[in-house]
Structure formats: C-alpha cells, structure tokens
Amino acid sequence: MSSPDLTQRHQKLAQVMKKQGLDALALNPGPSLPYLTGLHFHMSERPVVVFFSIDQAPIIVLPGLEALKVQDLPYQIQAFPYDENPANWVKAFQDAIQAGGFEKSRIGVEPRALRVLELNFLEEAAPQAQFISGEAAVAELRMRKDADEVAAMRKAAEIAQAALQAALPKIKPGVTERQIATELIMQLLRHGSQSRIPFSPIVSGGPNSANPHASPTDRKLAPGDLLVIDWGANVKGYFSDITRTFAIGEVDPELKHIAEIVRKANAAGHSCVEPGIPAGQVDDAARTVINEAGYGEYFTHRTGHGLGLEGHEEPYIRSDNQMHLEVGMSFTIEPGIYLPGRGGVRIEDDVVVTRNGIESLTDLPRELILLEA
Numbered sequence: 001m002s003s004p005d006l007t008q009r010h011q012k013l014a015q016v017m018k019k020q021g022l023d024a025l026a027l028n029p030g031p032s033l034p035y036l037t038g039l040h041f042h043m044s045e046r047p048v049v050v051f052f053s054i055d056q057a058p059i060i061v062l063p064g065l066e067a068l069k070v071q072d073l074p075y076q077i078q079a080f081p082y083d084e085n086p087a088n089w090v091k092a093f094q095d096a097i098q099a100g101g102f103e104k105s106r107i108g109v110e111p112r113a114l115r116v117l118e119l120n121f122l123e124e125a126a127p128q129a130q131f132i133s134g135e136a137a138v139a140e141l142r143m144r145k146d147a148d149e150v151a152a153m154r155k156a157a158e159i160a161q162a163a164l165q166a167a168l169p170k171i172k173p174g175v176t177e178r179q180i181a182t183e184l185i186m187q188l189l190r191h192g193s194q195s196r197i198p199f200s201p202i203v204s205g206g207p208n209s210a211n212p213h214a215s216p217t218d219r220k221l222a223p224g225d226l227l228v229i230d231w232g233a234n235v236k237g238y239f240s241d242i243t244r245t246f247a248i249g250e251v252d253p254e255l256k257h258i259a260e261i262v263r264k265a266n267a268a269g270h271s272c273v274e275p276g277i278p279a280g281q282v283d284d285a286a287r288t289v290i291n292e293a294g295y296g297e298y299f300t301h302r303t304g305h306g307l308g309l310e311g312h313e314e315p316y317i318r319s320d321n322q323m324h325l326e327v328g329m330s331f332t333i334e335p336g337i338y339l340p341g342r343g344g345v346r347i348e349d350d351v352v353v354t355r356n357g358i359e360s361l362t363d364l365p366r367e368l369i370l371l372e373a
C-alpha cells in the first residue's frame with residue numbers, strides 16, 4: 001500500500017469547504033486527522049489542533065515536545081508549538097488564528113471528536129469566529145475510498161474471518177460468552193489486526209442474542225441456543241465489522257425460520273446495490289423481505305452504516321437517506337430479527353460500491369451455522 005497523496009486530499013478538502021461555506025476546518029486527534037495529515041497524536045491533556053483553509057498551507061498548534069513530528073512532511077505546514085506551562089497555550093492558539101486570518105471565520109469542527117478542552121482554547125483565541133459542524137465536509141472526502149483504502153478494508157475483513165474460524169473449535173456448550181469474546185480478540189491479534197480493534201466483540205447466546213448490542217456475559221452456551229457474534233479487525237486504521245449467527249445443536253423451528261428470512265433480507269440488500277441508487281433503497285430492499293415475512297416489528301435498527309476509519313460513518317443505510325451511492329463508498333448490510341426472550345439473528349457483511357455494482361469484502365457462509373451441541 002503506497003502512502004496517500006495528502007496534497008491531493010488537501011485540494012479536495014478546499015473545494016468541498018468552498019462549496020459548504022466553511023472558511024476553515026479545525027481538527028483535533030481522531031480518525032480524520034491522520035487521514036488528512038499523516039500525523040498520529042494521542043488525545044491527551046495537551047491540545048493538538050490542525051487548521052485547514054481554502055488557500056493556504058495547514059497550520060498546527062501542538063506541544064513543543066512533539067514538534068519534530070511536523071518536520072520533513074511531504075507538504076507545507078506552519079507550526080505553533082507551545083511549552084509545558086498551560087498558561088502559555090492560549091497564546092499559541094491566538095498566533096495560529098492570526099496567521100490564518102481566522103478571527104471572524106466560519107470554522108468547521110468535528111462534533112464527535114472535539115472536546116470542551118480544545119473548544120475553550122479556540123473560542124478564547126477567536127471570540128468572534130463561529131464554530132460549526134464540519135462533519136459533512138470531512139465525510140465528503142472520507143466516504144469515497146480509493147483503491148488502497150479498499151485494500152486495507154479487504155484485509156481487515158480477511159483477518160476477521162480467519163480469526164473467527166480459528167476461534168470456532170472453542171465455541172461449544174458450557175463455554176461463556178466472555179470466554180468466546182476473549183478467544184476471538186486473541187485470534188484477531190494473532191491474525192494481524194492492529195491492537196486497537198474496532199469495538200469489543202458482541203457475543204450473545206440464547207435469549208441474550210435478542211439484544212442487538214449486548215455485551216458478553218458469564219452466561220454459558222447451551223444446546224438449543226442461537227449465538228450472535230459481531231466482531232471486526234483493524235488494518236492501517238481501517239475497520240471490518242461482521243456478524244454471523246450460529247445454532248448450538250438443534251434449535252426451535254421458528255428460530256431457524258427467522259435465520260432464513262434474515263439471510264434473504266441480507267441477499268436482497270446486496271443485490272440492489274449499484275452506483276446512483278439512494279442509500280435508503282438498500283434499507284428498503286432488506287426491510288421489505290422481513291416485513292413481508294411478518295417480522296417487521298422485530299427488525300429494530302437501520303440496515304447498515306458506512307465503514308472505514310470509523311465503525312460508524314457516512315453513508316448511513318437508513319430508509320430516509322437520499323444520498324446517492326457512488327463508486328468507493330463502503331458500508332455494512334446487517335439486517336436482523338430479534339425475538340425478545342427467545343433469540344435473535346443478524347447477518348452483517350461489509351461491501352464496497354463498484355462500477356459494476358458491489359464487492360462484498362466478507363464471504364463467510366450466511367446461513368445459520370450449525371455447531372455441535
């Protein structure tokens with residue numbers, strides 16, 4: 001994987017900012033910062049903010065002890081390092097605001113990343129500026145993956161699938177959800193996931209599987225259980241997010257039946273994807289199958305979400321999302337049916353929109369996977 005052309009990303013960002021009426025974008029550490037700068041910072045008590053604008057090089061405020069990171073970058077950057085005395089930090093922000101001419105600007109920030117810590121410094125340094133959500137500008141860039149990004153996501157899917165297969169022999173009656181989750185995490189790391197896995201795996205058996213976002217418990221698997229496992233790997237910051245459902249021995253016929261409906265709903269989601277259709281149409285396709293089978297009220301979430309540097313990002317696969325799918329957009333297709341007190345089924349794949357339609361990055365069997373009781 002070659003390193004991304006950051007200058008090209010900066011130019012694209014400038015175009016998008018212009019279109020969206022933003023004078024500047026202020027990013028703190030989070031997934032978008034390395035995407036646009038190639039720089040990695042921890043979110044700590046020392047604030048780091050990078051300002052992007054339409055017609056000048058990026059500007060960064062950072063701790064002096066990390067100033068070496070911004071030397072010899074493949075693009076220009078203007079740095080305002082500060083020392084260890086917090087009383088001096090606002091001065092670095094003021095100097096950066098002045099250098100950029102951002103005193104009265106409309107400055108986009110990331111609502112899910114920016115903390116009150118950074119916002120206070122920004123507002124103190126630029127009391128007349130307006131701080132608004134820049135999420136849409138960042139999403140415009142990040143939701144269209146290039147070939148290298150898709151390659152990382154493909155690898156993240158491969159690793160996750162191999163890790164699950166390696167963990168399978170440990171999944172049997174008497175083993176707890178927590179033990180399965182632990183085994184799966186070890187296998188993810190052994191198979192090459194970065195240590196920052198996208199989320200801690202969901203492992204939910206029996207009645208717990210009826211809760212779509214269950215946390216693993218000490219409940220032991222028992223014959224007749226459905227078992228939902230939702231897990232993912234991280235390759236170069238890019239995530240996979242997969243769900244499969246298992247049957248521990250013979251299960252109730254209705255549970256088998258809903259597994260088949262969910263499989264068909266997942267397939268309907270896949271087969272409707274092509275460039276140009278609204279994202280909402282994927283939700284409609286999957287949901288119609290479940291509605292027509294009479295289980296609509298038990299499909300309690302949207303059909304999917306964008307996937308990439310974050311576990312949830314644009315494009316969201318909700319019925320009301322009119323955003324048109326384009327080549328390079330990646331998202332999950334994950335319909336489910338959850339019968340309270342009895343069990344649930346979810347089948348989640350990661351897909352990318354291609355010129356011809358769709359590439360599924362995940363290919364584990366989608367039928368209810370039978371494990372010996």
Ligand code: CO
Binds near residue numbers: 230241242243
């Ligand atoms: Co998932």
Ligand code: CO
Binds near residue numbers: 241305332334348
């Ligand atoms: Co998901």
